[in-house]
Amino acid sequence: MAGAQLEMPGMPQRLFPATPSKLATFADCPRRYRYAYVDRPTPPKGPPWAHNTVGSAVHAALRSWWELPRDRRTAVAARQLLYGVWSATGFRDGGQAERWRARAAGWLTDYVAELDPDDEPVGTERQVAATTQRLALSGRVDRIDQRGDELVVVDYKTGRVPSTDDEARGSPALAVYVLGVQRTLRRPCRRVELHHLPSGTVAAFEHTERSLANHVRRAEDVAADIAVATTALEDGVPPDEAFPAVPGRQCGWCDFRPSCPAGQAATPAREPWSFLAADDDEAAT
Structure with missing residues (x-):
């Protein structure tokens, strides 16, 4: 057949x-x-979307920021990295694109001010994978942090609405990332975090074997x-x-x-x- x-x-x-x-x-x-x-x-x-342009630029800037030497991880550097990857794609006009570049730069300035430059992530934009009885799952994690004896999945968000703990709990993507980190890096990982840069908030959830099995x-x-x-x-x-x-x-x-x-x-x-x-x-x- x-x-x-x-x-x-x-x-x-x-x-x-x-x-x-x-x-x-x-x-x-x-x-x-x-x-x-x-x-x-x-x-x-159809045409590209402006909000995707914003998100892509912010993600790229943060990835490159962690790749800088320790002494160059500053707010000024984060803004410069954003400017270097910024695009006017999807915006109504040049003026709107410029206003949103300034807004995104402000988010980055506030966000990196709360980061410890010495706290090296285990991975940024890290590809991870896992298998189940039927699936070969894979995904790319924005950032993987070391917290005590466990690893934490960090996902950046730039949308207009702040993330919630329920969103972190119900996200199929975050569950896949947890499984991928566990299998790829062979270390404990349960916690997922959504870092919403516009509001400066963090939504989180601690996965269990049951919650992962449901996903x-x-x-x-x-x-x-x-x-x-x-x-x-x-x-x-x-x-x-x-x-x-x-x-x-x-x-x-x-x-x-x-x-x-x-x-x-x-x-x-x-x-x-x-x-x-x-x-x-x-x-x-």
């Missing part, structure tokens, strides 16, 4: 390679998963659904039927909106800068 997995007796089951983003994409909308991971060539995407179960369920859809496609089921769209408000900012009639009909398109919090210039108009 087309799509069936060919296995020799006694051979281990082939694992499904999965990242948090890959699983989340299918869970949100199988059609978007197909566009991103199945269709080749990949369908055209693994849900991830394996999603992977099983992906396998069913993929097999259906290989067996001749029409692509839009094998990977149905899930129309909703999220279609307004889907990267593949230009290629998805269902998404276009569901809701108007969002402007590329619409997820930014209103800045002082906009609030005055």
